[in-house]
Every structure is written in C-alpha cells, then in structure tokens.
Amino acid sequence: MMIEQHYDEExxxxxxxxxxxxxxxxxxxxxxxxxxxxxxxxxxxxxxxxWDRRELSEEPKLETRNNLRMFxxxxxxxxxxxxxxxxxxxxxxxxEWRAIVDVHPEWRTAGFVRGLVAAALAVNYSxxxxxxxxxxxxxxxxxxxxKSKYGRTTLVTLFAAAFREYAYALEYVGRHNEALTAIDMSxxxxxxxxxxxxxxxxxxxxxxxxxxxxxxxxxxxxxVRESRDIFxxxxxxxxxxxxxxxxxxMLTRMRRFExxxxxxxxxxxxxxxxxxxxxxxxxxxxxxNRELRRTTEAKSLFAEAxxxxxxxxxxxxxxxxxxxxxxxxxxxxxxxxxxxIFAASRREFEELSxxxxxxxxxxxxxxALLLAGKTSGVPELCQSAxxxxxxxxxxxxxxxxxxxxxxxxxxxxxxxxxxxVGDVRAFxxxxxxxxxxxxxxxA
Amino acid sequence: MLGPNVQETxxxxxxxxxxxxxxxxxxxxxxxxxxxxxxxxxKFRVPEQDAESLMQEVFVAYMESGSAVTNTRGWLxxxxxxxSRYYWRxxxxxxxxxxxxxxxxxxxxxxxxxxxxxxxTLQKAMRYLQPRCRETLxxxxxxxxxxxxxxxxxxxxxxxxEKLIHNCLKRVREIYFSITAVRR
Numbered sequence: 001m002m003i004e005q006h007y008d009e010e011x012x013x014x015x016x017x018x019x020x021x022x023x024x025x026x027x028x029x030x031x032x033x034x035x036x037x038x039x040x041x042x043x044x045x046x047x048x049x050x051w052d053r054r055e056l057s058e059e060p061k062l063e064t065r066n067n068l069r070m071f072x073x074x075x076x077x078x079x080x081x082x083x084x085x086x087x088x089x090x091x092x093x094x095x096e097w098r099a100i101v102d103v104h105p106e107w108r109t110a111g112f113v114r115g116l117v118a119a120a121l122a123v124n125y126s127x128x129x130x131x132x133x134x135x136x137x138x139x140x141x142x143x144x145x146x147k148s149k150y151g152r153t154t155l156v157t158l159f160a161a162a163f164r165e166y167a168y169a170l171e172y173v174g175r176h177n178e179a180l181t182a183i184d185m186s187x188x189x190x191x192x193x194x195x196x197x198x199x200x201x202x203x204x205x206x207x208x209x210x211x212x213x214x215x216x217x218x219x220x221x222x223x224v225r226e227s228r229d230i231f232x233x234x235x236x237x238x239x240x241x242x243x244x245x246x247x248x249x250m251l252t253r254m255r256r257f258e259x260x261x262x263x264x265x266x267x268x269x270x271x272x273x274x275x276x277x278x279x280x281x282x283x284x285x286x287x288x289n290r291e292l293r294r295t296t297e298a299k300s301l302f303a304e305a306x307x308x309x310x311x312x313x314x315x316x317x318x319x320x321x322x323x324x325x326x327x328x329x330x331x332x333x334x335x336x337x338x339x340x341i342f343a344a345s346r347r348e349f350e351e352l353s354x355x356x357x358x359x360x361x362x363x364x365x366x367x368a369l370l371l372a373g374k375t376s377g378v379p380e381l382c383q384s385a386x387x388x389x390x391x392x393x394x395x396x397x398x399x400x401x402x403x404x405x406x407x408x409x410x411x412x413x414x415x416x417x418x419x420x421v422g423d424v425r426a427f428x429x430x431x432x433x434x435x436x437x438x439x440x441x442x443a
Numbered sequence: 444m445l446g447p448n449v450q451e452t453x454x455x456x457x458x459x460x461x462x463x464x465x466x467x468x469x470x471x472x473x474x475x476x477x478x479x480x481x482x483x484x485x486k487f488r489v490p491e492q493d494a495e496s497l498m499q500e501v502f503v504a505y506m507e508s509g510s511a512v513t514n515t516r517g518w519l520x521x522x523x524x525x526x527s528r529y530y531w532r533x534x535x536x537x538x539x540x541x542x543x544x545x546x547x548x549x550x551x552x553x554x555x556x557x558x559x560x561x562x563x564t565l566q567k568a569m570r571y572l573q574p575r576c577r578e579t580l581x582x583x584x585x586x587x588x589x590x591x592x593x594x595x596x597x598x599x600x601x602x603x604x605e606k607l608i609h610n611c612l613k614r615v616r617e618i619y620f621s622i623t624a625v626r627r
Binding site for chain 2: 009010013014038040041042044045046047048049050051052054056057058060061064065066067068069071072075151153154157158193194195196197198199233234235236237238239
C-alpha cells in the first residue's frame with residue numbers, strides 16, 4: 001500500500017520565499033492548496049487594515065436594522081399594490097394605457113414604476129412595441145413621483161433604470177438616436193448615486209448595444225468589456241456572462257469569427273448560464289459557423305436555437321433564427337424549403353412591428369425568388385412590404401418605399417438581378433443609421 | 444450573405460428593479476455588517492458613524508438593484524467600496540481627502556470580498572496574539588524587515604528570529620482558523 005507523504009506547515013512556511021521550483025509541490029495538489037492558504041494569510045499581513053487597532057462596534061445597530069426592515073416592508077406593500085394596477089393596465093389595449101394612467105394619480109409610486117419596467121421586460125422580445133410603450137410610461141411616471149416620499153437612492157435607481165430600459169426598448173425597435181438620448185439621461189442621473197458603479201455596468205451594456213447598431217464597433221467593444229469587469233467586481237457572474245455574449249457579438253460584427261465562436265461555444269457549455277443566454281450563444285455560434293462556411297454545423301445550431309427560443313417563448317429571437325436558417329438553405333440551393341420560412345418570418349416581423357427586419361427579410365426573400373427563377377413572385381412580395389411601410393409612419397418609410405418600389409418595378413420589367421437586390425439590401429442596412437437617406441438606383 | 448447579421452445579444456436586457464427575493468434584509472445586515480464596516484472604516488477610513496449610514500444606503504441600493512444579484516456578499520462589498528469613494532468625493536468639498544485615497548482599493552478582482560474577509564478575520568486574530576508575536580509579524584510582514592533586522596529589533600539571534608516568525612505565523616493561522624470555524 002502506498003502512503004501519501006505531504007509537507008508539514010513548518011516546511012511549507014520555509015518554502016514561502018523559495019524561488020526555485022519544488023518538485024513535490026509541483027506534483028502535489030494537497031500541498032499546493034496548503035501553501036496557497038498560508039500565502040493568503042501572509043499576503044493579508046501586508047495590509048494596513050490588519051494592523052488597525054481601532055475598535056469598531058461589533059453589535060449591529062438596532063436602528064439600522066429596523067430602518068431596513070421597514071423599508072423592505074414598504075417596498076413590498078407598494079409592489080403588491082402596483083402589481084394589481086399593472087395587471088389592470090395590461091388587460092386594456094396599449095392605445096389606452098397612457099390615458100388610464102392619467103386618471104389614476106394614486107398610481108404614481110415607485111412600485112408602479114418597478115411594475116411597469118418588469119412588465120416591459122417580460123414582453124421585450126415578444127411584443128417590442130408594447131415594451132416601448134410601457135417603458136415610455138415608466139419614464140413619464142418616474143418624473144411625476146412625489147420626491148418627498150422617497151430617499152435619494154430609491155429615486156436615483158428608479159430614474160436610471162426607467163431611462164435605461166426605455167433606451168433598450170427604443171434600441172430594440174431600431175430607434176437608435178432616441179435610445180442614445182435616453183441612455184444619456186440614465187447616466188446623467190447616476191452621477192448623483194451613492195452606489196453607481198453597478199448600475200453604470202448595466203447602462204454601459206445598453207450603450208454598447210446601441211453603439212454596435214450604429215457601427216461604432218470598437219467603442220462598443222470597449223464598453224462591453226468595461227461592463228463585464230464591473231459585474232465581475234460585484235461578483236455577478238450571470239451578468240458578466242451576459243456582457244461576454246455581447247462582447248462576442250461585437251467580435252462577430254468585426255468579422256473576428258473564430259475568436260467569437262470560441263467565446264460562444266464556451267458560454268453554451270457553461271452550466272451556470274441561464275437558458276436564454278445559452279440559446280443565444282448557440283444561435284450566435286451558428287452565425288459564426290455560417291460565416292466560416294461550415295454550413296452543416298450552422299444549420300444544426302440554428303435548428304437547436306429555434307427550438308430553444310420556441311420553448312422559451314422568445315418570439316422575436318425565434319423569428320430571426322428561422323430567417324437565418326432559411327438563409328443557409330438558400331446558400332445550399334434549397335429554395336423550396338427556404339421560401340416558406342422567409343414568408344413566415346416576414347409576417348412575424350410585420351406583426352411585431354420590427355420594420356428593419358421586415359425590410360431585410362423581404363429583400364432576402366426577393367433574392368431567393370430570383371435565384372429560384374420565380375421572379376414573378378417578387379412584385380407581390382414588395383407590394384405587401386410597401387403596404388406595411390405606408391402605414392408604419394417611420395422616419396425612414398419614404399426611403400424604404402422607394403427602394404421596394406424599385407425592386408418591384410425591376411421584377412415586373414424582368415430586369416431584376418442579384419446585383420440590384422444587393423444594392424437594395426445595402427440600402428436597408430444603412431437606413432437605421434441614416435433614416436433620411438434616399439434610395440438612389442445604380443446608373 | 445443572406446440572412447440577418449443580427450446576433451442575439453438579448454440577455455443584455457436588464458432585470459427588473461426591486462428587491463431581490465431571499466433572506467430577510469435585517470438578517471442580511473447582521474450577517475454582513477462586520478465586513479462592510481471593516482471595509483468602510485479601515486480600508487477607506489470613513490468615520491464609523493458615517494459608515495453606518497453609508498451601509499444603510501448600500502442595503503437600500505441592494506434592495507433596489509433587481510432580483511438577480513447572484514452573489515450577495517460580492518455585490519455588497521463592491522457597493523461598499525463604491526459608496527466609500529462617493530463619501531470621500533463629497534467630503535472633499537469640505538475637508539481634505541485621506542493621503543492615500545488614490546491607493547484605496549478598487550474592487551479589481553473577483554476575490555475581493557474574500558480578501559476583505561481574510562483581512563477582517565486577521566485583524567480580529569491579532570487581538571488574541573501575544574504582543575511579542577504581533578510585533579514580530581508586524582516588523583516582518585508589514586514593514587518588510589528581514590529576519591536579521593527583526594533579530595536586531597527584538598534583541599535576539601537570527602536563528603531565533605526566523606523561528607519566531609515561523610511560529611507566530613503558525614499561531615496566527617491557528618487563531619484565524621478557530622475564528623472562521625466558529626463563524627461557520
């Protein structure tokens with residue numbers, strides 16, 4: 001029988017300052033751990049705080065404890081009341097929401113703002129326009145709160161959160177400039193916070209998302225890394241992982257696919273990752289594989305992501321994942337199966353008021369029709385998308401309509417080419433960043 | 444390439460504001476008070492009375508921070524550092540900042556809460572150590588004196604000073620572990 005031999009504490013202390021590597025230590029995990037524990041103590045002994053002889057009271061203060069309990073109980077009572085109000089509000093049509101809030105001055109509470117924000121988050125990815133309405137009301141209500149009823153920390157946190165979520169909702173429906181203004185407001189409020197860093201991490205993440213959308217990729221990458229560091233400092237591994245997935249997304253946008261793929265694969269394997277994070281990592285890994293021309297892997301991962309989003313009820317994510325899946329089928333020449341998926345995605349984006357996605361999927365569908373030799377379907381497709389933009393009243397509706405009309409006319413005249421479609425797609429890619437841009441056909 | 448270049452970064456969305464679900468806030472305060480007070484008073488030199496008020500704000504911020512704080516102690520430690528720096532920024536308008544405020548810790552690593560907890564326990568352990576032992580460790584580890592320097596200071600031989608350093612380190616570790624064992 002082998003008896004394991006270990007260094008005793010005396011020997012390990014002797015090894016503390018030893019420069020030369022020790023053979024046993026290198027091989028023995030038990031001794032390594034013991035030495036590390038001694039080092040923790042010796043390293044702390046270098047700190048001034050250890051030698052501070054001042055006596056600090058060790059008894060918790062009854063007053064602080066009671067204040068905190070009272071605060072928690074007030075918050076709970078306010079939230080319970082607000083939950084009923086929010087439920088009543090959500091039972092009505094979104095067009096009535098603001099008017100209903102107006103006739104209920106008693107709803108102007110911090111709890112109601114928290115309730116609105118929570119309700120918006122619940123529908124961010126299934127009903128983005130509702131999320132936008134709810135966050136808009138939350139920023140209005142937060143400004144109408146009776147400031148004398150709440151402490152500074154509560155007010156600052158609520159203001160910052162309401163504006164941040166409003167920014168995110170605006171960003172999600174492609175209103176980038178307004179999103180930037182909202183996130184600026186959130187940051188401005190945070191300047192007066194006693195504990196600002198954590199919320200600053202959240203705000204940085206939203207700002208990074210906006211920056212990435214307007215092609216400020218390198219700034220976005222810096223911001224998202226900064227936010228990850230903040231979450232790590234606060235021991236919030238879940239949000240740090242969210243920042244990481246966003247970092248990988250920036251890398252993908254910068255066409256650093258292998259680097260991004262490695263990050264996504266690692267996140268997808270992390271047991272601590274929640275289901276949404278894992279599904280998003282799988283989806284984005286599929287995107288990287290697609291760009292790296294590994295279509296088999298990409299298809300399988302997209303299918304996995306679609307199933308996960310379906311299970312999680314994330315409608316907008318599922319719609320985009322299906323669109324991606326269809327795009328791979330087009331690359332493989334499988335138009336028969338791709339076209340119905342494009343059409344379904346387009347209808348979903350229309351229902352979800354996701355105009356940018358709607359425009360792009362329409363162009364992709366047009367290209368697939370063209371490649372499949374079914375150009376006759378293009379005019380009808382364009383007409384349907386144009387109908388949407390005519391009623392959407394977006395800043396960039398005019399540009400979108402012109403581009404779609406060009407596509408329709410070219411198809412009708414049977415002169416539509418892949419190059420024309422590419423021009424229109426490039427135009428739509430630019431529209432969110434330059435909403436007043438007009439479409440100019442190639443000479 | 445066809446298809447959206449949209450990647451799903453959706454989890455960037457935040458969690459609802461509002462109190463995290465979990466233990467009673469009074470119990471949390473009692474559990475973490477020592478550590479947070481240690482950070483504010485000893486690390487950042489915030490006066491004890493002000494530190495108690497700051498701590499209350501930290502707990503309020505914790506309750507307002509959303510339901511998904513995954514590591515309560517890490518969060519509170521980061522927030523206490525943040526609040527202590529805020530304290531000195533606002534105090535700087537009326538009085539001078541501590542000389543070493545720029546060297547005061549930034550919660551730069553994941554293990555920060557652990558580091559503070561170690562230093563708090565050691566600070567307590569020092570109270571149970573013989574004065575001669577405390578002096579030895581202070582000279583060697585805090586002032587960075589060599590064993591021969593310690594020997595001169597303590598009026599003893601080099602060999603004995605080395606032994607003293609080793610024994611005192613072992614002793615302080617014993618006390619350290621007895622404190623942490625009681626705490627567990």
